[in-house]
Amino acid sequence: MCRAPFSLIGLLLFTCLATSPCHSDELQDLYFGEALYYARQGYFFEALERLDTEIKQHDALDEPELDSLYYHIDDAEFSLGDFELRYRMHHRAGRAIKAVFEGAADEIVRNDAAFRLARIHFQKNQMADAMRALGRIDGKIPESIRDDIEFLRANIHLAQDRPSAAIDILKRLQDSDSFGDFAAYNLGIALLQDGQRQAALHQLDMAGQIGTDDPAELAIRDKSNLVLGTILFEAGEYDKAKPFLDRVRLEGPFSNQALLSAGWAGLSTENFERAVVPWSILANREVTDRATQEAMLALPYAYGKLNVHGRAAVYYGRALDSFGVEVNKLNASIDSIREGRFLKALIREEIRQDKDWVVRLRSLPETPETYYLMELLATHDFQTGLQNYLDLADLRKKLLAWQASFHAFDDMVDIRHDHYEPLLPDVDQYFRELDSRMRLRIEQHKLLVRRLNDMLTTPRPEFLATREEQANLALIEHLETQLQGSASPLAATLLRRIRRLKGALTWTLETEYHERLTKFDKHLRGLTEAMAVLHDQYKQYVRARQAATHSYVGYETPIIRLRARVRDSVAKVDLLMARQGHLLEVVAINELVARRERLENYQDKARFALADSYDRATQAQARGAPQQ
Amino acid sequence: MIVLLIGGPLDQSSAQDISKDEMRSLDEQVQEIKSDVLSIASELSNLEERLLYPSNTQIALFVSIAENETFRLDAVQIRINGELAAHHIYSFKELEALQKGGVQRIYTGNVGTGDHELSVSVIGKLKNGKDFTESDSFMFAKGVEPKILGITLAGPEFGKSGIQVGDW
Secondary structure, eight states, X not given: XXXXXXXXXXXXXXXXXXXXXXXXXXXXXXXXXXXHHHHTTXXXXXXXXXXXXXXXXXXXXXXXXXXXXXXXXXXXXXXXXXXXXXXXXXXXXXXXXXXXXXXXXXXHHHHHHHHHHHHHHHHTTOXXXXXXXXXXXXXXXXXXXXXXXXXXXXXXXXXXXXXXXXXXXXXXXXXXXXXXXXXXXXHHHHHHHTTOHHHHHHHHHHHTTOOXXXXXXXHHHHHHHHHHHXXXXXXXXXXXXXXXXXXXXXXXXXXXXXXXXXXXXXXXTTOHHHHHHHHHHHHTSOTTSHHHHHHHHHHHHHHHHTTOHHHHHHHHHHHHHHHHHHHHHHHHHXXXXXXXXXXXXXXXXXXXXXXXXXXXXXXXXXXXXXXXXXXXXXXXXXXXXXXXXXXXXXXXXXXXXXHHHHHHXXXXXXXXXXXXXXXXXXXXXXXXXXXXXXXXXXXXHHHHHHHHHHHHHSOOGGGGOOHHHHHHHHHHHHHHHHHTTOOOHHHHHHHHHHHHHHHHXXXXXXXXXXXXXXXXXXXXXXXXXXXHHXXXXXXXXXXXXXXXXXXXXXOHHHHXXXXXXXXXXXXXXXXXXXXXXXXXXXXXXXXXXXXXXXXXXXXXXXXXXXXXXXXXXXXXXXXXXXXX | OOXXXXXXXXXXXXXXXXXXXXXXXXXXXXXXXXXHHXXXXXXXXXXXXXXXXXXXXXXXXXXEEOTTOOOEEEEEEEEETTEEEEEEEOOHHHHHHHHTTOOXXXXXXXXXXXXXXXXXXXXXXXXXXXXXXXXXXXXXXXXXXXXXXXXXXXXXBTTBOSEEEEEO
16 A cells, blocks of 8 residues: 655645735835736736836836835835746846846845845746845844745755755744744644654644634645644554544545554554545545545445455445446546647636636546546646646737727827818918017027116116107207207207207106006016916927827837738747647646546456455355354 | 556657646747737737827826725716716726725826816725715816826715715
């Protein structure tokens, strides 16, 4: 009898490693907030697209400190790395964080960046790089990530096959609020890897007794008990194994395996009644489960051992019927996958809206193949392939939508072109006329401002004469010039009259000067305001005129380029989807074929055992032995 | 008698290794195409913005929920100068994203320069299970540069509007 305990033991718990970007209390940058809005809904493509663009724009600024993203730039760079990781872009993930790490002056920020970088390396399976990044943490460490750093360090040691180094760290983490339970289990595994069997068993025993209501911690507790029971079982210590296997909750995710092992432990000690109890429970569970199928065959075997051959025959018969149904179901599933229905079901939007969509796949009547794929679906490689396939399907949908929108862009540009082209020459001509008039007025305004400034230092009453006064003054000066030098007595009389008139005019100009200057100043202020409005309208017109041209000029080249890029990407995505889909189908079919072969093997054994049980039951009947 | 009930798993290691390698190779290519498509998306957004929302007429409205608010936001309706601009009904995921500090761009459009009226209506449910509806109007001036307004929502309090609008 060979179980597979180490597949369980090998699974260290890393679940807490994926953290989300921290939420800044005072959000200053809406676009960063928008990226977070998408990320928190799991739309990492949209989040990345917005944040990447925002960070690039920020980096290109001459004075980035004036940009609103400046307040969040470290957080934004961290988030970018997180989003890339979650969107399974491991190649890119870490670039932005590395930039923060290398550029940060603040010790806390640099240490936070080093931790995040290490985490990314860890998830990319680059353990040496991860440890190197942790090694660069120095000085002040943010309190919120202190335990995260140590837990990560311990896991890296374990992944590098250095359990003794991990043990010291994990021991220190036993009281951690965030990692205590995970650390308890991982410490048990580390001790086991280090060859400290007794200490490992003791540690797993403790991890298997934690008091909690938290589902994740309950799962750790179950796992600790299952691993501990399995280790003892493997060592032939069946009686010792049983209590730990019995500790596993009957409704938890590890219960089937625990029930199966508990049965085997009973059988191995020839305590057949103790084997019958867990196997009876297990044999009535979901029939597609590997452990259930094994129990369906093991249960009558135990009854046979108890010399209850009649009941054994009945259970073998049931198992045979059930296996027959399941083999048919598997055949149907294999056919269904070959017809492409598996991939179609995977990309159904209404299913993926549900967070338990993989589980819900089982309830679809047209996708029987998923009944047997739950274990496969849970494996890392298949999950990666599956997620890639789904991501590709999403990318394809986006690309096709963009492709369709290019026609609309073309139409829009053409309509604007046809609208503006006939109008703009007349508009431009009219504008040129207005522009020259405006320039003239601007010059006049400048002249008046200059005059006012001059008058403030040197009074010039003649500047404030009315038009009529100016004409009169000019006439007086003209007459004065003509009469000057004349010897005629009349001329002398006229000159006296002209000087009186000039004196009267000068009197008016001089006495009313301050009043006129005040009025002039007031009017000039009004004019300045009107000029400002004119200037704004001018600018507005210029912008509107530019916008008219920009609304249809300069789009041809980018649209052509984008169209080509989208077309090429659709072709690439189609190719990758076909390859990825085919691979998933092949892996799924292989899994189903293996399960079918296993069931067929069980069928052979059940048939032989059924006949054997009948014989024994008949012989017992002939001997008159009582059947229980 | 049955000696060995359960055999070990069938040996599929070599087949699995091949598919693992293929999966890894495909994974690399998928990452590359993701990068390409992200770059296209960024360029396309830029083109769309230039084409559809020129800066002199562009207006963008963003919705966020004030810190530590526990009310459930069901729907938001926004009118600009009496015309319906946006009407959004929130899913659980969207609400959770807003409560965790996300900001939703609810509307991007065009308006002329000058003064405009923005009307915001909110429908939701308070923590005590009571439904509420709240509306408020605001004036804003649109200049030649893009106008970005943030609408911050909070549960209604006596004598105080739960809707705040501010420039960004």
